[in-house]
Amino acid sequence: MPTKPVFLTQFLIEEMREHGEQMPDLRLLIEVVTRACKRISIAIGKGALGGVLGEAGTGNIQGEAQKKLDVLSNDILMEANEWGGHLAALASEEMDEAVMIPEQFPKGGYLLLFDPLDGSSNIDVNISVGTIFSVLRAPRRPTGPLEESFLQAGTQQVCAGYALYGPSTQLVLTIGTGVHVFTLDRELGSFVLTQRDLRIPADTQEFSINASNARHWEAPVKRYIDECLAGKDGPRGKDFNMRWVASMVSDVHRILTRGGVFMYPLDAKTKAQGGKLRLMYEANPMSMLIEQAGGAASTGRERILAIKPGKLHQRVPVIMGSKNEVERVASYHAGG
Numbered sequence: 001m002p003t004k005p006v007f008l009t010q011f012l013i014e015e016m017r018e019h020g021e022q023m024p025d026l027r028l029l030i031e032v033v034t035r036a037c038k039r040i041s042i043a044i045g046k047g048a049l050g051g052v053l054g055e056a057g058t059g060n061i062q063g064e065a066q067k068k069l070d071v072l073s074n075d076i077l078m079e080a081n082e083w084g085g086h087l088a089a090l091a092s093e094e095m096d097e098a099v100m101i102p103e104q105f106p107k108g109g110y111l112l113l114f115d116p117l118d119g120s121s122n123i124d125v126n127i128s129v130g131t132i133f134s135v136l137r138a139p140r141r142p143t144g145p146l147e148e149s150f151l152q153a154g155t156q157q158v159c160a161g162y163a164l165y166g167p168s169t170q171l172v173l174t175i176g177t178g179v180h181v182f183t184l185d186r187e188l189g190s191f192v193l194t195q196r197d198l199r200i201p202a203d204t205q206e207f208s209i210n211a212s213n214a215r216h217w218e219a220p221v222k223r224y225i226d227e228c229l230a231g232k233d234g235p236r237g238k239d240f241n242m243r244w245v246a247s248m249v250s251d252v253h254r255i256l257t258r259g260g261v262f263m264y265p266l267d268a269k270t271k272a273q274g275g276k277l278r279l280m281y282e283a284n285p286m287s288m289l290i291e292q293a294g295g296a297a298s299t300g301r302e303r304i305l306a307i308k309p310g311k312l313h314q315r316v317p318v319i320m321g322s323k324n325e326v327e328r329v330a331s332y333h334a335g336g
């Protein structure tokens with residue numbers, strides 16, 4: 001890595017210059033979102049001292065009880081972005097409807113979607129959580145209801161990223177030119193480039209799934225996991241390790257860093273709602289990062305980024321990570 005620190009803004013200017021198109025509004029949007037993530041990182045770092053742990057006493061459109069930090073992170077991101085300039089509208093896991101930038105503020109050409117706090121079940125037990133975001137272009141002449149503007153396939157994303165609030169706070173980002181990692185220098189209060197162009201190995205010996213759902217899994221997933229568990233004496237001829245943090249950000253970060261396959265497949269419990277994880281602000285941004293790093297992302301039956309969304313809070317099955325493993329799971333779904 002360069003000896004002289006490369007800060008996020010500088011990196012974005014150089015990256016956009018190198019790829020032939022300066023997008024000052026997109027750069028501004030990324031700076032505003034990452035500044036909000038710094039504020040969330042500080043709030044999380046205070047933990048019990050900051051009074052941010054525990055239930056908020058309210059629920060969201062997903063039917064989940066909100067944690068105080070779900071609400072606080074959402075408020076911080078709303079406040080940071082609502083003055084507009086770079087956005088036309090935004091949508092969040094924690095808000096029923098998409099929100100247009102208020103009349104009195106200038107409008108920008110982008111739409112922002114976010115999961116303000118991912119891994120909520122881990123907040124009160126001090127395990128890493130994160131913020132996931134996705135950026136789309138706003139239609140020039142939107143016709144129907146605001147929500148329709150957002151219903152674009154994941155291939156239309158111009159930017160995707162997450163902040164990981166762990167022992168260190170990291171930002172992992174793509175603007176369609178590879179996946180790059182920044183680490184928050186707490187003294188400087190700035191994100192500094194620490195890894196360029198992450199590449200996911202095509203093969204792996206590590207899978208990530210909530211095994212307590214095994215009895216609900218479909219046959220292709222059961223077969224895949226059973227073969228992994230059979231290890232070197234089984235059809236795969238090699239031993240597999242398992243990891244499950246139950247924060248998608250942490251599990252996907254591990255996979256972007258050293259490979260693996262992350263699975264939250266369709267099962268009997270989630271079939272009626274189409275899956276557990278949300279397409280627009282969990283599966284799509286993570287799929288763009290995974291594919292940009294040379295991996296694959298599927299529902300088991302189709303490429304996640306190719307899905308034409310039907311509604312803002314749509315859920316989908318998720319199988320992503322090392323290319324050859326994801327393709328193997330998909331081939332089992334196809335009867336292979």
Ligand SMILES: O=P(O)(O)OC[C@H]1O[C@](O)(COP(=O)(O)O)[C@@H](O)[C@@H]1O
Binds near residue numbers: 093115117118246247
């Ligand atoms: O509780 P489970 O079944 O292990 O599910 C964990 C999954 O749910 C999530 O926490 C859902 O995300 P939110 O915390 O943003 O609702 C994912 O981060 C994680 O992968």
Ligand SMILES: [Mg+2]
Binds near residue numbers: 115119282
């Ligand atoms: Mg989430």
Ligand SMILES: [Mg+2]
Binds near residue numbers: 070093117120
């Ligand atoms: Mg969340």
